[in-house]
Amino acid sequence: MIAPGSEAPKRKPSKINVRVLRQDGPGLPQYWERHQVDYEPDMNVISVLQKIAAQAKTSDGKKVSPVAWDCGCLEEVCGSCTMVINGRVRQSCSALVDRLVEDNPEEIELQPMTKFPVLRDLMIDRSRLFHNLKRVKAWVPVDGSYDMGAGPRISRADQEQNYPLSQCMSCGCCLEACPQFTKIELQRQPGETDESYDLRKKEAYDQGFIGAHAISQAMLFNAHPVGKNIADERMEALTGTGGIAACGNAQNCVAVCPKEIPLTTSIARAGRAATVYSFRKFFDR
Amino acid sequence: MMGNRVLVVGGGLAGLAATMKLAELGVSVDLLSLTPVKRSHSVCAQGGINSVNDLTRQQGDDEWQHFDDTIYGGDFLQNQPPVKEMAYWAPKVIDLMDRLGVTFNRTPEGFIDRRRFGGTLYKRTAFAGATTGQQLLYALDEQVRRYESEGLVKKYEFWDFLGPVLDDNGRCVGAVAQDMVSMQIRSFAADAVIVATGGNGLVFGRSTMSVFCTGSAASRCFQAGAKLGNPEFIQVHPTAIPGADKLRLMSESARGEGGRVWVPRKPNDSRYPKEIPQNERYYFLEERFPKYGNLVPRDIATREIFNICVNEGLSVDPTRMSVYLDLTHIPRAELDRKLGGILEIYEKFQGVDPREEPMKIFPAVHYSMGGLWVDYEASSSGGLLPGSPQNQVTNIPGLYALGECDYQYHGANRLGANSLLSCIFSGLFVAPGIVNLMKNNKAASDLPKSIFEKAVAVQESRHKALLANQSGDENPYLLHQELGDTMTRAATVVRDNAQLDEAYAKVLDLQARSKKCSLSDTGSWTNQNVIFTKAVQDMFPVSLSILRGARMRDESRGAHYKPAFSPPSLKSTDPAERLREAEAWCDDFEANNKKFLNSTICTWDGTEPVHSFEPIDTRLLAPRPRLYGLVGAEAIEQVWKERSASAKAKPESKQLVSAGT
Ligand SMILES: Cc1cc2nc3c(=O)[nH]c(=O)nc-3n(C[C@H](O)[C@H](O)[C@H](O)COP(=O)(O)OP(=O)(O)OC[C@H]3O[C@@H](n4cnc5c(N)ncnc54)[C@H](O)[C@@H]3O)c2cc1C
Ligand code: SF4
Ligand code: SF4
Ligand code: FES
Numbered sequence: 001m002i003a004p005g006s007e008a009p010k011r012k013p014s015k016i017n018v019r020v021l022r023q024d025g026p027g028l029p030q031y032w033e034r035h036q037v038d039y040e041p042d043m044n045v046i047s048v049l050q051k052i053a054a055q056a057k058t059s060d061g062k063k064v065s066p067v068a069w070d071c072g073c074l075e076e077v078c079g080s081c082t083m084v085i086n087g088r089v090r091q092s093c094s095a096l097v098d099r100l101v102e103d104n105p106e107e108i109e110l111q112p113m114t115k116f117p118v119l120r121d122l123m124i125d126r127s128r129l130f131h132n133l134k135r136v137k138a139w140v141p142v143d144g145s146y147d148m149g150a151g152p153r154i155s156r157a158d159q160e161q162n163y164p165l166s167q168c169m170s171c172g173c174c175l176e177a178c179p180q181f182t183k184i185e186l187q188r189q190p191g192e193t194d195e196s197y198d199l200r201k202k203e204a205y206d207q208g209f210i211g212a213h214a215i216s217q218a219m220l221f222n223a224h225p226v227g228k229n230i231a232d233e234r235m236e237a238l239t240g241t242g243g244i245a246a247c248g249n250a251q252n253c254v255a256v257c258p259k260e261i262p263l264t265t266s267i268a269r270a271g272r273a274a275t276v277y278s279f280r281k282f283f284d285r
Numbered sequence: 286m287m288g289n290r291v292l293v294v295g296g297g298l299a300g301l302a303a304t305m306k307l308a309e310l311g312v313s314v315d316l317l318s319l320t321p322v323k324r325s326h327s328v329c330a331q332g333g334i335n336s337v338n339d340l341t342r343q344q345g346d347d348e349w350q351h352f353d354d355t356i357y358g359g360d361f362l363q364n365q366p367p368v369k370e371m372a373y374w375a376p377k378v379i380d381l382m383d384r385l386g387v388t389f390n391r392t393p394e395g396f397i398d399r400r401r402f403g404g405t406l407y408k409r410t411a412f413a414g415a416t417t418g419q420q421l422l423y424a425l426d427e428q429v430r431r432y433e434s435e436g437l438v439k440k441y442e443f444w445d446f447l448g449p450v451l452d453d454n455g456r457c458v459g460a461v462a463q464d465m466v467s468m469q470i471r472s473f474a475a476d477a478v479i480v481a482t483g484g485n486g487l488v489f490g491r492s493t494m495s496v497f498c499t500g501s502a503a504s505r506c507f508q509a510g511a512k513l514g515n516p517e518f519i520q521v522h523p524t525a526i527p528g529a530d531k532l533r534l535m536s537e538s539a540r541g542e543g544g545r546v547w548v549p550r551k552p553n554d555s556r557y558p559k560e561i562p563q564n565e566r567y568y569f570l571e572e573r574f575p576k577y578g579n580l581v582p583r584d585i586a587t588r589e590i591f592n593i594c595v596n597e598g599l600s601v602d603p604t605r606m607s608v609y610l611d612l613t614h615i616p617r618a619e620l621d622r623k624l625g626g627i628l629e630i631y632e633k634f635q636g637v638d639p640r641e642e643p644m645k646i647f648p649a650v651h652y653s654m655g656g657l658w659v660d661y662e663a664s665s666s667g668g669l670l671p672g673s674p675q676n677q678v679t680n681i682p683g684l685y686a687l688g689e690c691d692y693q694y695h696g697a698n699r700l701g702a703n704s705l706l707s708c709i710f711s712g713l714f715v716a717p718g719i720v721n722l723m724k725n726n727k728a729a730s731d732l733p734k735s736i737f738e739k740a741v742a743v744q745e746s747r748h749k750a751l752l753a754n755q756s757g758d759e760n761p762y763l764l765h766q767e768l769g770d771t772m773t774r775a776a777t778v779v780r781d782n783a784q785l786d787e788a789y790a791k792v793l794d795l796q797a798r799s800k801k802c803s804l805s806d807t808g809s810w811t812n813q814n815v816i817f818t819k820a821v822q823d824m825f826p827v828s829l830s831i832l833r834g835a836r837m838r839d840e841s842r843g844a845h846y847k848p849a850f851s852p853p854s855l856k857s858t859d860p861a862e863r864l865r866e867a868e869a870w871c872d873d874f875e876a877n878n879k880k881f882l883n884s885t886i887c888t889w890d891g892t893e894p895v896h897s898f899e900p901i902d903t904r905l906l907a908p909r910p911r912l913y914g915l916v917g918a919e920a921i922e923q924v925w926k927e928r929s930a931s932a933k934a935k936p937e938s939k940q941l942v943s944a945g946t
Pocket of ligand 3: 167168169170171172173174175212213216256257258259260261263
């Protein structure tokens with residue numbers, strides 16, 4: 001018989017140990033810090049971080065500033081909260097504590113993503129990810145927003161192919177896992193204006209690998225009846241510097257995508273399209 | 286247009302729609318948001334977006350019917366011209382989103398597929414899988430990124446809006462905001478400022494909303510002199526998954542597919558649910574509403590679940606109030622086929638398989654119908670006048686509000702799938718009016734610098750004072766928890782005057798205590814602690830307005846339910862007597878409307894809200910009773926029909942002409 005108030009026979013810890021890789025600001029050294037919070041049922045990593053923020057003390061009682069992190073929807077649809085948890089890149093809102101302690105009852109280890117500049121602690125700067133969407137012109141080039149009637153008819157089969165791709169929430173997991181996507185971090189120079197710093201960043205990003213998410217978005221819009229009107233411009237980006245040729249086809253990206261987007265299918269399509277495009281360009285010269 | 290700039294605060298559906306349209310009209314836009322706009326709360330919307338369509342038209346539907354459903358669903362608390370305009374624009378909005386590439390679900394022939402939502406008889410709702418909000422937001426985000434790459438839009442992401450800047454005549458000429466990474470505070474000169482900052486669910490602690498939905502931006506406008514309208518109208522969804530960090534929505538379709546709601550008859554029964562025999566289970570919705578069972582309307586389901594836990598003490602979990610929503614009697618294969626997506630959410634976040642174990646659910650704050658008061662200019666046909674700078678403007682000239690943070694479209698209760706529509710519609714519609722406004726005004730960038738410097742100085746001193754305050758002993762996180770608990774208890778499902786008074790005093794006290802917050806982070810780099818503390822402090826003016834609005838409204842209307850002031854059912858079974866009761870009921874209804882068919886208006890006096898009522902523009906549709914589930918509804922309906930007919934016969938009758946014009 002189970003005593004009133006007690007849960008199912010699974011044993012739950014009363015405390016959770018958390019090890020966080022912290023960094024006070026860009027360019028500063030990283031360091032590990034230990035925290036301990038009370039266990040509650042149904043916790044996820046976000047609620048652990050909320051508790052850490054509220055107590056602002058390490059496990060040996062030292063007063064510290066709260067850990068900085070990023071989150072939004074708390075239901076794995078906004079892409080804000082990506083971090084590296086027990087060595088795996090994923091969303092912290094859907095990382096359940098019960099599961100994590102099953103794998104490692106000793107502690108939970110939290111680190112910021114490694115492919116993006118750290119702003120502070122677990123907060124990273126993913127502006128490059130959004131910039132790369134501009135490189136592939138990931139939009140439908142409509143005339144404008146005046147009422148021109150309905151859009152083109154789309155078959156069910158096409159919708160079913162495109163909908164999964166359009167669920168990409170720009171979380172960056174695929175980039176963290178990709179061996180070809182390496183970190184680009186610039187330091188602001190003394191006296192540099194916002195504009196020239198931004199410009200320098202853009203130029204640097206334009207040299208780097210574009211990433212699986214952007215390749216997949218390019219394929220999404222190239223498949224759209226109006227989006228494909230600028231397919232060549234997207235192919236120009238994909239065949240240029242940091243384009244599809246840089247992809248080593250390691251397929252790490254598809255394994256970590258939380259939305260299970262068929263990234264390798266998109267990459268294969270992009271690869272074939274790039275070959276065709278390059279040939280055509282060669283003969284059109 | 287050279288030199289004109291508009292500042293848009295918030296990049297959800299409303300802010301992005303406005304930004305896109307302004308850029309298209311050649312206006313430069315600064316777009317400011319707490320988060321990269323693509324991550325705004327609008328991504329959470331699952332269900333869909335409403336409009337009349339070719340199919341429903343052939344079944345007798347039209348724009349007028351959509352308008353009528355929205356007004357009736359909102360219990361007549363909306364000014365009618367903006368709602369009419371929205372309903373008439375709805376098909377155009379869907380067409381536009383379709384052209385922008387939204388991956389709407391399709392019929393076999395390739396048309397946009399539709400589903401039916403609450404409050405209507407027609408299949409008006411277009412949807413994209415279970416992520417309609419995300420898909421709509423991305424389509425607008427992509428267009429705005431296109432204008433950004435052309436240089437017309439400049440984004441300021443991870444920035445916190447601190448308040449509008451007003452010139453000496455009280456006109457809004459820009460805003461002050463803070464970079465949440467570098468903590469720099471600066472001003473933005475703007476010829477108009479649009480606030481599209483979404484709902485305020487966090488005032489209730491936890492809700493179905495994102496962490497960004499603090500309502501702080503609207504509160505800062507309120508404290509700067511903008512009026513609030515109908516703040517007390519808060520929609521509570523009956524079924525959400527209680528979580529330590531958030532209350533995640535559990536769609537109504539779980540009950541639609543046969544889910545049963547129950548609790549053990551014995552309080553604090555700690556047995557595993559499957560071990561509790563049938564006769565010891567209380568299927569309270571089925572027992573109390575034999576006709577509708579588990580599919581009673583949303584507000585009734587919400588009230589009953591709340592009541593069973595709070596007043597009857599039958600919660601299934603001693604630490605976290607909840608009831609069982611049970612699907613375990615339905616075959617696994619059938620569940621996977623019909624409810625796969627939403628069951629995965631439960632599984633992912635609760636770590637429990639709802640096909641094996643009943644889900645634990647509880648109502649949750651979901652949507653704020655009220656918000657910043659905004660104006661409109663009606664056209665001769667009773668819609669809105671296109672291009673009028675009065676549309677969507679707050680009582681502060683030059684300061685506009687749209688999306689969930691305005692009070693305009695949903696009255697006392699929002700219909701499902703109408704919010705995404707109101708956001709996109711108002712964003713598109715406001716832009717030409719702002720362009721016209723700017724034709725006549727001096728550019729804000731030419732104004733004396735001192736106006737902006739003064740506004741920045743005020744914010745800098747607030748910021749510094751917070752960092753310097755080490756003597757206080759209040760923890761902002763705990764204050765937020767206390768506020769959320771108080772508001773959830775007093776101002777959600779059931780409202781009672783004594784409880785509202787008590788909560789008001791408590792919140793006033795919390796507000797005073799919040800001035801003594803001491804921060805655990807006093808640094809000057811990416812200090813989330815200070816940003817959060819400011820947001821918490823700014824929750825109090827809004828919370829007090831919600832409580833005051835609810836206190837002053839001695840009636841039940843839409844989401845606002847006060848049992849002490851609810852009209853009774855008819856009692857008599859004798860037909861003549863019943864008719865007499867129905868007459869009296871209708872007299873009461875009319876008398877009540879005279880008093881309360883008014884918008885609540887709150888202004889801020891520095892520490893407390895000042896309350897007043899404003900008449901509602903019912904020029905198009907006369908108010909009529911909502912009788913869902915009431916005993917004696919047929920008799921009341923009959924009496925009401927006769928009265929309306931005789932009122933129409935003599936059009937001068939005061940009874941049906943609204944208090945406003
Ligand atoms: C779970 C859920 C499901 C829903 N499903 C539906 C549905 O199916 N159909 C429907 O019609 N409606 C639905 N709704 C309602 C609908 O999603 C929202 O009302 C709508 O998305 C609000 O959009 P918005 O543009 O007004 O604001 P939001 O999308 O909330 O955007 C607000 C913006 O303001 C910014 N912001 C806020 N505060 C500040 C500040 N202080 N400084 C700077 N920027 C700030 C944010 O960063 C963000 O960019 C649902 C709501 C929820 C919670
Ligand atoms: S397949 Fe290409 S994009 Fe994906 S991880 Fe490998 S190299 Fe990166
Ligand atoms: S493709 Fe997947 S992993 Fe990559 S950003 Fe999009 S959602 Fe994230
Ligand atoms: S908070 Fe949005 S994905 Fe985790």
